[in-house]
Amino acid sequence: MTDLAENLARLRKANDLSQEALAERAGVGIDTVARIERGTRTTCRPATLHRLATALAVPVQTLLTGDSREHPALATRGQMVRLRQAVTSGGPVPGLSDFAENAETVSLIEAERQTTAVWRLDVGGRHNELLTLLPAVLADARRLVETNNDNDAAAGRRLLATTYRIAAGIAGRLGQEDLAWTAAVRALEVARGSDDPELQQAVAVRYLAWTLVRQGREIEAERVATTAAEAIQPTMLDADPVRTAVFGNLLFNAATAAIKIGAAQRAADLLAEARSAAARTMTSVVTEAAIFSPRAVALQEVENLSRGNDPETALHRAATLPALPGQLPAFWEAGHALHIASASVKTRRYDEALHHLDQAHRLAPDWATSQPLGAATMRALLDRATRRRGPRFAALANAFGKP
Numbered sequence: 001m002t003d004l005a006e007n008l009a010r011l012r013k014a015n016d017l018s019q020e021a022l023a024e025r026a027g028v029g030i031d032t033v034a035r036i037e038r039g040t041r042t043t044c045r046p047a048t049l050h051r052l053a054t055a056l057a058v059p060v061q062t063l064l065t066g067d068s069r070e071h072p073a074l075a076t077r078g079q080m081v082r083l084r085q086a087v088t089s090g091g092p093v094p095g096l097s098d099f100a101e102n103a104e105t106v107s108l109i110e111a112e113r114q115t116t117a118v119w120r121l122d123v124g125g126r127h128n129e130l131l132t133l134l135p136a137v138l139a140d141a142r143r144l145v146e147t148n149n150d151n152d153a154a155a156g157r158r159l160l161a162t163t164y165r166i167a168a169g170i171a172g173r174l175g176q177e178d179l180a181w182t183a184a185v186r187a188l189e190v191a192r193g194s195d196d197p198e199l200q201q202a203v204a205v206r207y208l209a210w211t212l213v214r215q216g217r218e219i220e221a222e223r224v225a226t227t228a229a230e231a232i233q234p235t236m237l238d239a240d241p242v243r244t245a246v247f248g249n250l251l252f253n254a255a256t257a258a259i260k261i262g263a264a265q266r267a268a269d270l271l272a273e274a275r276s277a278a279a280r281t282m283t284s285v286v287t288e289a290a291i292f293s294p295r296a297v298a299l300q301e302v303e304n305l306s307r308g309n310d311p312e313t314a315l316h317r318a319a320t321l322p323a324l325p326g327q328l329p330a331f332w333e334a335g336h337a338l339h340i341a342s343a344s345v346k347t348r349r350y351d352e353a354l355h356h357l358d359q360a361h362r363l364a365p366d367w368a369t370s371q372p373l374g375a376a377t378m379r380a381l382l383d384r385a386t387r388r389r390g391p392r393f394a395a396l397a398n399a400f401g402k403p
Contacts, residue, residue, distance in 0.1 A: 005039040007063050010382040011056045012037075014397030016390060026055035079131040080176070086135035087167050087183045090142045106140045108152045108159075114140060115159045115166075119288045122166050123329050125367025130170055138163045145190075157194040161187045161204060162288055168207045173370070177215045184208045202232045202246050203289045209253040218257040225254035226270075234277065245285035245292030248274040252300050259308045267308070271301050284327055296328055303339045311343035318343075334364035338373045345380045353381060354389075357396055365399070375401045 012022050012033075019037070023030040028051055035041035044052075053060045106114070114137045121130040141160040145153050164187035172180035184207040191200035205228040212221035229250035234243050251274040258267035275297045284293040298321055305314035318340050337360035344353035357377055360368040368374050378400035385393070 004044070004064060005037050006383070008033070008052065009037045010379070010397075011058060011063070013382055013385045013389065014394055015056060016394035022052070022055060026051040028052065079128075080174070082135045083131060083167060083171065084179060086138040087164070087171075087179060087186065089139070090146075105143050105147050108144065108155055111137075111141050111144050111156065111159050115162050115288075118163065118166055122169060122288075123331055123367075125331055125364055125370060127170065127173075127366070127370060130166075134163065134167060134170070138167065151195070154193065154195040157190050158196060158200055161191040161194055161200050164190060165204060165207050165288065168211065172211055172214050177211055180211045180214070181208070184211055198232060199243060199246060199289070202228050202250065206246065206250050206253055206290075209250070209257070213253070213257050213260065218260045222254045222257035222261075225250045225257065229254065239281075241281050241283040241285050241292075242287065242289055244277050244281050244283075245287075245290035248277050248292040248297065249290040251277075255300070255304055256307070259304045262308075264308050264310075267304055268301075271297060271304065274300070286327070286329060291328065291332060293328065296332065298322075299328070299332065299336045303336065306339045306343045309346075311346040314343045315340065315347065315349075330364040331367040334360040334368045335371070337363065338368060338371060338377065341377045342373055345377055345384075350381060350384060353377060354393065354396070357381070357400070358392065361396060361399055369399050369401070 012019065015022075017025070019033045020030050023033045026033075028048055032041070032048065033052075036044065049060050049063060053063050056063075114133075118130055118134050118137050121127075121133070138160070141156060141163050144156040145160055148156060164183045168180045168183035168187065171177075171183060184204055187207065188201055188204035191197060191204050194200045205224060209221045209225035209228070212218070212224060229247050232243060232247055232250075234240065234247055238244065251270045255267040255270040255274075258264075258270060275294070278292060278294045278297045282294065284295075285291065302314050302318045302321070305311075305317060318336075337356045341353045341356035341360065344350070344356060357374065360374060378397055381393075382397060
């Protein structure tokens with residue numbers, strides 16, 4: 001079957017159209033649509049392609065290549081330029097001035113408020129707002145550090161390290177792994193002079209390990225994450241929940257790296273250690289530094305089973321999850337739903353997959369629709385749909401991108 005055949009069928013089903021309805025809307029024969037989708041007609045006149053594309057409200061290029069332009073880019077070129085300016089400014093390069101709106105210095109309290117605000121945008125998946133505000137917040141935190149020599153400077157470095165980490169996270173999710181690495185390294189450097197250097201450096205390393213995984217450097221990612229985890233491993237009597245949470249998140253990073261290189265047992269052992277740490281504290285931590293709780297560990301175990309090509313076990317574990325303490329942000333729960341949707345597709349439970357995809361969309365629509373796993377799962381459902389699936393199916397297909 002040709003790309004045109006597959007793309008036309010996906011787009012038609014994503015719009016909840018029968019072949020007859022599409023032919024009528026496009027002003028072409030039903031036989032034309034049917035033969036293109038069967039792959040028995042491999043060439044089309046330009047006028048026919050334009051009619052079909054217009055009827056489906058997509059560019060002709062989408063029909064031919066599957067490169068959908070339905071959704072705006074997660075970041076404009078201007079936004080990415082400003083983010084790069086914000087991350088790389090303020091260094092030793094001559095002539096590279098800081099990126100800032102003006103020379104005003106904000107107070108420590110205001111910088112704290114701004115940092116919290118952009119983190120909430122980040123976890124809420126509100127990327128456009130985040131990219132608009134983050135450069136100025138970075139510049140303000142950097143200036144706060146540069147203009148103070150007292151305790152405010154150390155606290156300011158903690159906030160600056162935090163904003164660099166947020167920049168690393170959004171850059172990585174936008175496919176800018178090199179920028180993510182630069183931002184995470186800067187976070188690590190700044191953290192050394194903060195008011196909590198050991199913990200802040202460990203959090204920065206967590207982002208570095210995450211970036212290494214995204215760069216395909218899983219062996220290094222596992223080593224970096226486990227080394228950092230060993231350095232801050234809490235003792236049996238350590239009651240600091242944030243320290244335990246950062247330790248647990250580093251184990252998450254290491255386990256994800258291990259599962260990607262086929263070391264399933266090592267990944268399971270790492271998560272077992274994280275489970276023990278969560279059980280000792282029985283506390284839910286939801287901060288930029290870490291998100292950790294017994295439920296967070298349980299979801300991570302399910303997701304690693306899904307990543308490790310054991311979808312049946314992943315679905316069984318998800319269905320039998322006990323009621324564990326630890327409320328998680330909506331985007332974490334949405335991410336879990338996406339993994340269950342993916343596992344459901346792999347086991348041919350297509351109705352269940354659609355249900356979980358819908359759940360993810362309802363929990364965190366902006367975040368869920370920006371995830372490659374959601375788009376890949378929806379694409380798989382479109383490929384396997386043998387008939388029109390109704391308006392909700394079409395709405396989800398449009399939300400997660402088509403074809």
